[in-house]
Amino acid sequence: MAEKPSASIVIPSLGRPDYLDVTLASVMPQASRAGAEVIVVSDGPDQRTARVAQSKGASFVSLPQERGVNAARNEGVRCAQGDLIVFIDDDVEAPADWLEEVLRGTRSAPDTEVFGGPIRPRLEQGPRSCGREPGPISSLDAGAHDRDIPFVWGTNMAVRRSAFERLGLFDDDLSGRGDEEEWELRYTASGGRIRYLAGAGLDHRRAPGDARLLALTRQAYRHGRESRRHDMRSGKSRPIPAEMRILAGCAWHTVRRRCAYGIVMGAKAAGSLREALAHRRT
Numbered sequence: 001m002a003e004k005p006s007a008s009i010v011i012p013s014l015g016r017p018d019y020l021d022v023t024l025a026s027v028m029p030q031a032s033r034a035g036a037e038v039i040v041v042s043d044g045p046d047q048r049t050a051r052v053a054q055s056k057g058a059s060f061v062s063l064p065q066e067r068g069v070n071a072a073r074n075e076g077v078r079c080a081q082g083d084l085i086v087f088i089d090d091d092v093e094a095p096a097d098w099l100e101e102v103l104r105g106t107r108s109a110p111d112t113e114v115f116g117g118p119i120r121p122r123l124e125q126g127p128r129s130c131g132r133e134p135g136p137i138s139s140l141d142a143g144a145h146d147r148d149i150p151f152v153w154g155t156n157m158a159v160r161r162s163a164f165e166r167l168g169l170f171d172d173d174l175s176g177r178g179d180e181e182e183w184e185l186r187y188t189a190s191g192g193r194i195r196y197l198a199g200a201g202l203d204h205r206r207a208p209g210d211a212r213l214l215a216l217t218r219q220a221y222r223h224g225r226e227s228r229r230h231d232m233r234s235g236k237s238r239p240i241p242a243e244m245r246i247l248a249g250c251a252w253h254t255v256r257r258r259c260a261y262g263i264v265m266g267a268k269a270a271g272s273l274r275e276a277l278a279h280r281r282t
Contacts, residue, residue: 008076070169102197
């Protein structure tokens with residue numbers, strides 16, 4: 001019988017072959033050294049995604065139709081052979097010691113089932129920032145030392161198979177902001193702990209074409225709407241006057257600091273306000 005892989009790295013993807021190519025180029029060599037498998041799950045048929053995955057030596061599986069990131073993650077879990085399942089996004093670049101640090105961290109906490117590492121936003125030729133705000137894409141920085149934290153993100157997240165066997169998979173109906181959070185709440189409610197691995201960081205990228213102000217603004221507006229829907233589902237949504245104050249604060253930040261990130265933050269706030277007003281009318 002073949003030996004189990006040390007980990008199964010699951011990468012949901014769809015329609016971003018250039019990003020996926022960079023991700024796999026950074027991950028495949030270290031997966032090979034560590035005896036880990038890499039599974040790319042296409043969220044719907046996409047020949048370009050298949051070609052990139054196969055050219056880099058990763059396993060490839062495709063959902064019959066687009067269903068969202070959680071459905072793709074769940075399919076990866078079903079296909080995985082390892083007892084540790086590591087989720088990353090298709091737009092990351094992992095330093096050469098990333099997987100080694102993930103495995104070290106999981107070995108050091110055998111009674112913990114969920115782990116995550118730093119997520120460093122990296123805009124390649126992005127707009128000017130005042131330096132006071134993080135990059136306007138998903139990030140996580142919980143400090144320089146390993147410790148327990150409430151949540152980690154699917155961009156850089158590891159889960160022992162035992163947790164899925166006990167609690168079930170991610171909610172297929174959730175995709176976008178907070179897609180993994182519902183499952184993590186189930187996990188912590190069952191008494192589980194989430195461990196932050198300070199050394200297991202990776203970069204969350206936006207290539208030059210996607211790092212332009214207009215592209216970031218459009219994405220932020222969509223994320224703002226998703227965030228508001230997520231907050232309403234979890235009972236944490238802010239009152240409309242609070243949303244308006246946030247939008248005004250973003251405008252002030254843009255002018256006062258001459259910071260282009262303020263425009264992006266304002267677009268996210270506008271999306272959240274738009275969703276709040278739409279919900280009030282229904």
